[in-house]
Amino acid sequence: MTKLTAEQREAALTGLAGWSLVEERDAIARSFRFRDFNEAFAFMTRVAMAAEQADHHPEWSNVWNRVDVLLTTHDANGLTQKDVALAKRIDGFAGQLALRPEAD
Numbered sequence: 001m002t003k004l005t006a007e008q009r010e011a012a013l014t015g016l017a018g019w020s021l022v023e024e025r026d027a028i029a030r031s032f033r034f035r036d037f038n039e040a041f042a043f044m045t046r047v048a049m050a051a052e053q054a055d056h057h058p059e060w061s062n063v064w065n066r067v068d069v070l071l072t073t074h075d076a077n078g079l080t081q082k083d084v085a086l087a088k089r090i091d092g093f094a095g096q097l098a099l100r101p102e103a104d
Contacts, residue, residue, distance in 0.1 A: 003078040012084045019087055022070060026078035027059075028087060029070045032094050039097050040065050046093040056082045058090075 003026070004012065012028075013019060019030045034040040040062055047069075051057045059070040069090060071083040 001073055001076045001080045001082060003073075003076050003080055004084075009079055012079075016084070016087050016091070018091075021079075022072075025070065025072055027070050027072035028079060028083060029068065030087070030090075032067045032069070034065045034067070034097060037064050040067050043067060043093055043097055046096075047090055050089045050093070051086065054082065054086060054089075056086055058086065 009021065013021060016028065016030075019028045021027075022029050032040075032043065034043060044060070044062060044067055047058065047060075056073070059072070061068050071087055072078060073080040073082050
């Protein structure tokens with residue numbers, strides 16, 4: 001898997017609302033907030049199944065209704081198309097749930 005160029009990263013981020021570049025990791029990240037822990041856990045379960053299917057796993061954490069996700073391709077040592085594709089699937093799962101506005 002080949003790392004994305006700077007131009008490819010920029011183009012990918014324009015299509016990924018809410019995701020931001022984590023330059024020191026050559027990764028993308030986003031925080032999601034849900035109504036409660038059950039909703040956050042349901043989201044994580046869906047993401048886990050998609051990640052397993054894609055053989056591409058996120059770095060993430062969960063505290064009650066918040067899920068923080070970081071995507072990078074460890075084999076490529078940076079951001080690849082696999083991360084962009086998984087981010088789009090993650091956004092789709094979040095859209096299926098009653099996502100609360102993100103807090104800054």
